[in-house]
Amino acid sequence: MKKLIFILAMIIANYAIEAQIKTPQLSPKETLTQVVGLTDVEINYSRPGARGRAVIGNLVPYGKLWRTGANENSTISFSDDVIIDGKTLAKGKYAIFTTPKADNWEIVFYSKTDNWGNPPNWDEANVALRTNAIPEMIDRKIENFTIGIASIDTNFAYLELSWENTLVAIKFEVPTHKNTMASIDKTLAGPGAGDYFSSAQYLFQSNGDIVKARTYVDKALEMNTNKPYYYFRLKSLIQAKQGDKKGAVETAKISLAAAEIAKNQDYVKMNKESIAEWSK
Known part of the structure; x- marks a missing residue:
């Protein structure tokens, strides 16, 4: 009898492990890949929803460092060096952090990308590039935080951050002409x-x-x-x-x-x- 009870207990335990309940994420993950000119851009982030809450300036307070998304770091990677605000951001992967303000957002590309949320100890040595952008008010409500690539040109595009009625756009330039000429030279050289x-x-x-x-x-x-x-x-x-x-x-x-x-x-x-x- 004891042996039967033990076997039944093992069966029930195994079933419980295998039958884990799946529920939807409140901040679903998103991966975006985009080619700008000849440069590969990849973005990975989580998308929190407003869910009836006031967001910019409230849920996301002004003047405080924001993880720019939810959960793990929101990251962006470039396959080439890019130019932002006249400064070079070396090719590679970066976490995106922002400090929102009513009339100006500070955007930081941070080389350490394995934090959950904001870094416990901010290190300026990990700041690869810092820039600013003026927020725009848009006439439609964005329910889920969104990072996108817009206004794509051969030589540049805009990294857009949008949530609720706020949109922030950061222009980045890509070395399309340089890469194209290198490809031409290599091909013609044999x-x-x-x-x-x-x-x-x-x-x-x-x-x-x-x-x-x-x-x-x-x-x-x-x-x-x-x-x-x-x-x-x-x-x-x-x-x-x-x-x-x-x-x-x-x-x-x-x-x-x-x-x-x-x-x-x-x-x-x-x-x-x-x-x-x-x-x-």
């Missing part, structure tokens, strides 16, 4: 070392034209001033496949020495095994 290496690797692995694979790996080594150990490893494999085992051993020894310096034990092992095999 393939790089990595392109030749990838092509040689494909031809070797797919049993393609081994002579062309050798040409490509030699070109990759010629163009790459760092001469990576894995480039030499591929060349040794191609040489062995061509029947040039003596050359393959010499190349593998170069790869081995470089792999030992890089402390890549996988390549050290592979090269030693290949040298032993090809030396027979």
